[in-house]
Amino acid sequence: MTTWTSLFLLLGLGLLAVDAAAPWWKTASFYQIYPRSFKDSDGDGIGDLNGVTEKLEYLKEIGVTATWLSPFLKSPMADFGYDISDFKAVDPLFGTMEDFENMVSRAKELGVKIILDFVPNHSSDECDWFLRSAAGEEEYKDYYIWHAGFLNEDGTRRPPTNWVSVFRGSAWEWHEGRQEYYLHQFHKKQPDFNFRNPVVREEMNNVLRFWLEKGVDGFRVDAIYHAFEIEADENGNYPDEPRNDWTNDPDEYGYTHKIYTVDQPETPHLVYEWRQILEQFQADNGGDERILMVETWSPIEIVMHYYGNETAEGAQIPFNFQLISNLHYDSDAYHYEYLINNWLNLMPEGKSANWVIGNHDKNRVGSRFGADRVDLFNILLLTLPGCSITYQGEELGMLDGYVSWEDTVDPQACNGYESNYMDNSRDPARTPMHWSDETMAGFTTGKSTWLPVSTDYRQRNVKTERGVSLSHLNVFKRLQQLRQEPSIVDGSAEVTAVSNYVLAVKRHLLGDYVYISLFNIFDSIENVNLSSVFGSLPAKFQYALVTEKSIKKVGDQVSAGSVTLMPHEAIVLRSTTTA
Ligand code: NOJ
Ligand code: MG
Secondary structure, eight states, X not given: OOHHHHHHHHHHHHHHHTOTTOOGGGGOEEEEEOGGGTOOSSSSSSOOHHXXXXXXXXXXXXXXXXXEEOOOEEOOOTTTTSSOSEEXXXXXXXXXXXXXXXXXXXXXXXXXXXXXXXXXXXXXXXXXXXXXXXXXXXXXXTSBOEEOOEEOXXXXXXXXXXXXXXXXXXXXXXXXXXXXXXXXXXXXXXXXXXXXXXXXXHHHHHHHHHHHHTTOOEEEETTGGGSOOOOOOTTSOOOOOOBOTTOOOTTSGGGBOOSSSSOOTTHXXXXXXXXXXXXXXXXXXXXXXXXXXXXXXXXXXXXXXXXXXXXXXXXXXXXXXHHHHHOOTTOOHHHHHHHHHHHHHHSOTTOOOEEEOOOTTSOOHHHHHOGGGHHHHHHHHHHSSSEXXXXXXXXXXXXXXXXXXXXXXXXXXXXXXXXXXXXXXXXXXXXXXXXXXXXXXXXXXXXXXSSOXXXXXXXXXXXXXXXXXXXXXXXXXXXXXXXXXXXXXXXXXXXXXXSSSEEEEEEEOTTSEEEEEEEEOSSSOEEEXXXXXXXXXXXXXXXXXXXXXXXXXXTOEEETTOEEEOTTOEEEEEEEEEO
């Protein structure tokens, strides 16, 4: 980065900083709950809403401002709740609408915002809308994407296109009743809605209004980049996608190059429309800003469109998956620097950043990057400018749980083969949360759980980690305290690789202390001269946050000219004087 671009970045972020009435979400610390695996209140081995309510105080304890919860709506659970059969009802497995209301009111008392997972791309095939559509009822006929397919010369039938489902196999499923194929970009029990039908759009708008009325503070929007497919031609046909050459298996998702099934130009506009609904609701009902967090695994330039355009506001938080998607075990500090600054540089003016490193679809951070780097990623996420988004258990450094092929339930793995199921399975990141060192990790009083409790729960759990001064959990809590400091809430950010090995993040608000987080990515001992990295630094710093790897204590002083880092160590320093 040139000096001019850093200066520009600095000024840009500095301007944000003086916005005194900044909305709550801009620097919030988000926490993702996967309700099936968070806390079971009734002993059936599956987490539920009362379980969440019981643990809301824990969110408070760890400094979380808002939580987004994976789906708990009525569902046959083919994709564990991402296949919704009634968009306005709670699934009995998770509780009742009253349980939901209790959860919201307790969360409000505690000051924790509740974000609902909104799944607009598809419903369950057991949803009333789909049943009516399949039956050809006039009003519902075009709620989903239907096509008769084609007949081969030998009289056998073939699907309309070569499109492939994310969970393997053709994205088209033949429906005997309607004698047509329907499109499903995910599981065959997840038919895709037809968003070119204005009635469907209004139906989904009403789903948003329904939950806003119920008191949610916003929505995490599922799989938005799949919402539109290319429009059918004048004969009602769709084009094949071009082939990728790295696989010959027509059932593998990578078989085609996705130009017609994701990232269509209409899609961000759908999000702009939803933002309008949120704005209108707020105008009518008052209260804090309601937000949209959208999930799109698109090229970064496309992701930026979800923030809005010259005339329309979009999502406040288009998930920043840059670190999840592009960082590898061996990535060096320059790669970290590039990915972070690239997001900050490409963000439209006046927008805020967000940082995600894990979720229920990806292996655990400690399993991807090594258990030794758990604190490093928590410190990075929580000291970068903007909001942080933490997946449940990452504050404890939970690792992937072992789930045998026999115990595997994730459709993404079950639709494939035993030989490589571990490459596809999302179950290991979804094993139950570790609350204590007691039986079943304190997750349930039942005798079995829907996914096995990971065997390492006795070392890594909330109760034990509360009692260990530099546990991952206590480092996480300490970070949340630092996030109250003006420089870290509102300050400018300078993100720089010091060498291949060390990344540095400087946060500063004029008149306050300078904070510098340092990350030693590899396993060598490193020494850095901060003054040669950042111009005009105060000469003396003190340790504001250390981890179990540190040989220093909080409060120990160090000269900016020589800071030593142990292998994989990450720390936060604070200048001894304000500047
Ligand atoms: C993204 C969700 O995070 C994932 O868990 C789900 O399987 C798909 N969308 C389909 O809804
Ligand atoms: Mg239960």
